[in-house]
Amino acid sequence: MSYGDGMSARERVRSEERRAEIVRAALEVIAERGYRGTSLAAVAERVGLTQQGLLHHFPTKDALLVAVLRERDQWDAVPESRWRVDLLAQLVEYNAMRPGIIQTFSALLGESVTEEHPARAYFTERYTRVRASMATALRAEYGERLPSGLTPERAAPLLVAVMDGLQYQWLLDPESVDMPAAFRDFLEVLGDGEG
Numbered sequence: 001m002s003y004g005d006g007m008s009a010r011e012r013v014r015s016e017e018r019r020a021e022i023v024r025a026a027l028e029v030i031a032e033r034g035y036r037g038t039s040l041a042a043v044a045e046r047v048g049l050t051q052q053g054l055l056h057h058f059p060t061k062d063a064l065l066v067a068v069l070r071e072r073d074q075w076d077a078v079p080e081s082r083w084r085v086d087l088l089a090q091l092v093e094y095n096a097m098r099p100g101i102i103q104t105f106s107a108l109l110g111e112s113v114t115e116e117h118p119a120r121a122y123f124t125e126r127y128t129r130v131r132a133s134m135a136t137a138l139r140a141e142y143g144e145r146l147p148s149g150l151t152p153e154r155a156a157p158l159l160v161a162v163m164d165g166l167q168y169q170w171l172l173d174p175e176s177v178d179m180p181a182a183f184r185d186f187l188e189v190l191g192d193g194e195g
Contacts, residue, residue, distance in 0.1 A: 021056065022043060022047055022054060022064070023047040026038070026067075027101065033103040035107070035111050035118075035119070038114075043064065065119055068104075069119060069122055072104070072105055082134035082136040083133045085138065085140075085191075086185060087181070088137070088163070088187070089184055089187060092183040099174070102170075106164075106171060108123075109123055109164070130181075131156045131157055131160060132156075134152075134156035135155075136152070147191060148190075159190070166182055
């Protein structure tokens with residue numbers, strides 16, 4: 001069977017597998033060199049393609065970056081309405097088992113604060129969505145006010161900041177920072193010792 005673009009089902013599957021391989025390679029290269037230090041040629045070499053061959057799958061470096069970020073988000077995918085405070089602790093534990101992915105995400109996040117970075121819009125939109133999800137999770141756990149008196153909307157940015165800040169500290173000194181334990185401690189503080 002052939003599709004409108006002339007590709008058979010088998011060719012389409014091979015193309016998707018190749019795209020996934022390129023995204024994984026890009027994740028590795030970005031983790032090693034940062035986004036700005038990553039070239040399409042380096043990613044192409046890692047998967048045994050020419051740069052032109054890679055451009056067949058991803059026409060620009062920015063398109064590849066967006067694919068990398070979306071792939072990373074799929075690994076953490078939980079329907080927005082289903083986040084719960086107890087699941088957040090499990091996510092932090094899961095993240096502690098994949099330092100390369102966390103390093104790549106953190107490096108891209110840090111780079112994205114510059115005005116012209118291609119991931120700036122992605123991270124801005126992502127944080128808007130994540131803060132809203134965290135507010136929903138906090139409301140489900142505590143109602144309209146946390147034990148501290150904060151609303152879920154006011155506490156959500158703090159929750160996200162602790163998660164990201166712990167990741168940076170853990171990446172820099174994993175022997176000294178027990179990220180999952182520190183996050184569980186924060187949840188205790190957030191719940192005023194009631195959790």
